[in-house]
Amino acid sequence: MNGPFSLPRRAPRKVTQPKVTLAHGGGGTAMRDLIEDVFLETFSGAGHAAPEDQARFDLSALAAQGDRLAFTTDAFVVDPLFFPGGDIGKLAVCGTINDLAVGGARPVALSCAVIIEEGLPLETLRAVVASMARTAAEAGVVIVTGDTKVVARGACDKLFLTTTGIGVVRTGLDVGIAKGRPGDVVLVNGLLGDHGAAILNARGDLALETPIESDCAPLHDLVATLIAAAPGIRMMRDATRGGVAAVLNELAEASGVGVRIRETDVPLRPEVNGFCEILGLDPLYLANEGKLVAVVPPEEAEAALAAVRAHLLGREAAIIGRLAAERPGRVVMETRFGGERIVDMLVGDQLPRIC
Amino acid sequence: MRFVDEFRDPALAAALIREIGTICATLGRAKDDPVTVMEVCGGHTHAIFRYGLEGLLPDLIEFVHGPGCPVCVLPMGRVDDCVAIAERPEVIFATFGDAMRVPGSRKSLLQAKADGADVRMVYSPLDALELARRNPDREVVFFGLGFETTMPSTALTVQRAARERITNFSLFCNHITIIPTLRALLEQPDFGIDGFIGPGHVSMVIGTAPYRFIAEEFRKPLVVAGFEPIDLLQSLLMILRQMAAGEARIENQYARVVPERGNPSALRAVEEVYEPRPTFEWRGLGSIERSGVRLREPYAAFDAERRFAVPDVKVADPAACRCGEVLTGAVKPWACPVFGTTCTPEMPLGALMVSSEGACAAYYQYGGLRGAA
Numbered sequence: 001m002n003g004p005f006s007l008p009r010r011a012p013r014k015v016t017q018p019k020v021t022l023a024h025g026g027g028g029t030a031m032r033d034l035i036e037d038v039f040l041e042t043f044s045g046a047g048h049a050a051p052e053d054q055a056r057f058d059l060s061a062l063a064a065q066g067d068r069l070a071f072t073t074d075a076f077v078v079d080p081l082f083f084p085g086g087d088i089g090k091l092a093v094c095g096t097i098n099d100l101a102v103g104g105a106r107p108v109a110l111s112c113a114v115i116i117e118e119g120l121p122l123e124t125l126r127a128v129v130a131s132m133a134r135t136a137a138e139a140g141v142v143i144v145t146g147d148t149k150v151v152a153r154g155a156c157d158k159l160f161l162t163t164t165g166i167g168v169v170r171t172g173l174d175v176g177i178a179k180g181r182p183g184d185v186v187l188v189n190g191l192l193g194d195h196g197a198a199i200l201n202a203r204g205d206l207a208l209e210t211p212i213e214s215d216c217a218p219l220h221d222l223v224a225t226l227i228a229a230a231p232g233i234r235m236m237r238d239a240t241r242g243g244v245a246a247v248l249n250e251l252a253e254a255s256g257v258g259v260r261i262r263e264t265d266v267p268l269r270p271e272v273n274g275f276c277e278i279l280g281l282d283p284l285y286l287a288n289e290g291k292l293v294a295v296v297p298p299e300e301a302e303a304a305l306a307a308v309r310a311h312l313l314g315r316e317a318a319i320i321g322r323l324a325a326e327r328p329g330r331v332v333m334e335t336r337f338g339g340e341r342i343v344d345m346l347v348g349d350q351l352p353r354i355c
Numbered sequence: 356m357r358f359v360d361e362f363r364d365p366a367l368a369a370a371l372i373r374e375i376g377t378i379c380a381t382l383g384r385a386k387d388d389p390v391t392v393m394e395v396c397g398g399h400t401h402a403i404f405r406y407g408l409e410g411l412l413p414d415l416i417e418f419v420h421g422p423g424c425p426v427c428v429l430p431m432g433r434v435d436d437c438v439a440i441a442e443r444p445e446v447i448f449a450t451f452g453d454a455m456r457v458p459g460s461r462k463s464l465l466q467a468k469a470d471g472a473d474v475r476m477v478y479s480p481l482d483a484l485e486l487a488r489r490n491p492d493r494e495v496v497f498f499g500l501g502f503e504t505t506m507p508s509t510a511l512t513v514q515r516a517a518r519e520r521i522t523n524f525s526l527f528c529n530h531i532t533i534i535p536t537l538r539a540l541l542e543q544p545d546f547g548i549d550g551f552i553g554p555g556h557v558s559m560v561i562g563t564a565p566y567r568f569i570a571e572e573f574r575k576p577l578v579v580a581g582f583e584p585i586d587l588l589q590s591l592l593m594i595l596r597q598m599a600a601g602e603a604r605i606e607n608q609y610a611r612v613v614p615e616r617g618n619p620s621a622l623r624a625v626e627e628v629y630e631p632r633p634t635f636e637w638r639g640l641g642s643i644e645r646s647g648v649r650l651r652e653p654y655a656a657f658d659a660e661r662r663f664a665v666p667d668v669k670v671a672d673p674a675a676c677r678c679g680e681v682l683t684g685a686v687k688p689w690a691c692p693v694f695g696t697t698c699t700p701e702m703p704l705g706a707l708m709v710s711s712e713g714a715c716a717a718y719y720q721y722g723g724l725r726g727a728a
Contacts, residue, residue: 339407341721
């Protein structure tokens with residue numbers, strides 16, 4: 001399917017089979033049934049115009065919100081599709097909203113490309129699409145266009161989603177990974193590693209009974225609060241794959257500064273800490289889906305922290321470190337003994353140790 | 356966390372470090388003749404770096420990272436054997452995560468997986484047995500590696516497979532034992548280690564008695580240690596106190612976990628399932644007599660080496676790597692010509708760069724290129 005998610009003029013078509021088949025990707029009536037029943041019905045609450053191959057935006061309305069367009073895309077391949085605290089659909093919407101938000105943009109609209117493995121239960125697809133629609137509606141963004149492909153069994157793992165988003169960047173705001181200065185303060189909006197731990201745990205290989213839920217959440221509202229409190233903000237980055245460690249390393253390298261964090265200031269849920277202890281993992285590298293790293297000038301740090309803490313998604317926010325002129329390009333963590341260690345980029349996935 | 360935080364108490368650590376400094380000064384050692392302490396176990400290496408302990412201790416203390424990371428000491432030829440088994444179409448090859456990146460002469464298990472081999476990461480040998488139950492038409496091979504720490508769980512899994520008459524499960528046994536290896540190290544000429552931090556997890560199984568020869572024959576102190584920073588500092592202090600008193604004894608700092616006589620039921624399983632191999636090759640250290648085990652005759656049906664023909668070819672380590680010298684404490688990782696250049700965690704040449712417990716990977720990951728200049 002190409003084109004906007006728009007309501008057809010006649011009664012919507014229905015899919016009756018319990019599973020997606022290759023016919024649903026073949027371009028014929030089965031595909032129209034799938035698109036109309038599963039996607040259009042769910043996404044098109046706003047009642048758009050006749051079907052076209054693209055969504056169209058009024059430029060003057062966008063220009064009224066800011067002075068630059070932000071544009072981003074992300075693919076989602078999580079296993080399992082449903083996990084404590086979220087699912088692939090919620091992840092796909094939040095992930096792209098967050099990529100826009102941390103650039104200082106107000107998210108406007110998303111597109112969604114769906115790659116389905118033959119045999120996926122319709123019920124699963126419906127649940128994911130409903131979750132996307134719900135998350136988008138809660139965040140106040142619309143899903144305006146998309147594409148669907150069905151591939152043979154084994155050619156993908158159940159369901160892959162790609163979301164692309166546009167947003168409008170606030171006039172005058174200029175954040176960037178290379179803008180960190182010595183003395184700046186590093187802030188995170190809450191407990192780290194929940195998503196990574198929840199996913200690992202949900203795969204069920206570990207037989208650990210922990211109540212860890214993914215932190216998956218759209219951050220654009222929190223970002224608006226943060227920017228209002230700290231207008232001089234230097235950079236924001238959502239700490240997804242590679243965790244906070246990856247963001248801090250990119251910051252250190254791009255800004256040509258040293259990043260110094262304190263182990264005792266890094267906010268961690270005790271369960272996540274224990275989980276990492278058991279498996280020999282480092283929580284700094286665990287993925288997050290509702291956490292950002294922000295760098296603010298020192299004089300705005302306290303206001304920024306207070307504002308973020310007052311927000312629902314920032315209650316456990318903390319200042320975890322500072323930028324320094326020393327050891328440019330390096331992230332150094334002061335351990336709880338006052339010892340030091342380098343926090344480097346991770347090579348690949350973290351692999352659990354054998355003993 | 357309860358029962359953990361007390362072993363990470365900064366005030367207690369500071370007091371221990373002060374005491375270590377005081378006693379160290381009484382030993383009369385010069386800067387070019389530091390007290391060298393070998394932590395045998397890779398878990399200790401990891402903890403030392405993770406908590407930045409080296410930087411807090413007096414310069415006169417030098418840790419030498421021993422051969423206690425089973426992933427690091429796996430010879431290249433054995434990795435090639437793993438890959439050969441894993442590449443058989445009927446095989447599901449199950450392994451612990453950190454063994455997947457160890458380089459063989461052709462490829463690692465991770466690369467074999469990318470090339471189409473069915474390699475699965477598991478968290479315990481019982482998960483591999485479960486894979487065998489769920490895939491009766493496939494051959495599930497578990498890559499058993501590790502010291503006495505992991506040996507009992509593999510033994511119990513093989514025993515269970517035998518009891519349940521599971522016919523599509525086998526073990527590629529690469530388990531190794533620490534005692535012959537320590538002896539081989541100590542018998543090396545010019546082995547200049549002053550004392551040992553003994554492996555906590557291994558000792559949980561074997562107890563402390565097997566280490567006695569280290570004190571009795573070689574006059575070196577050994578203290579079995581836990582894995583928390585306070586454990587390590589306290590163990591170091593215990594070693595230094597012995598040195599100051601001119602003593603050499605085996606002590607147990609990790610008594611909350613390590614019984615003096617070990618774990619009898621684990622030892623029984625080990626004894627029943629395995630027998631020593633005449634010799635086993637270690638990466639960087641060469642062949643060491645009776646340092647590896649294989650399955651005993653009654654369990655032959657579960658022995659992957661008997662079930663599948665493996666190349667079993669000895670492959671020389673890359674010439675530029677100085678893994679052996681790093682493992683024996685003769686050189687520091689940064690003295691190796693390929694450290695941090697052609698040998699990195701991303702593209703490890705030597706095994707010590709692979710696992711986070713490997714000395715080189717730990718220096719690279721946590722210590723940066725410190726000392727390289």
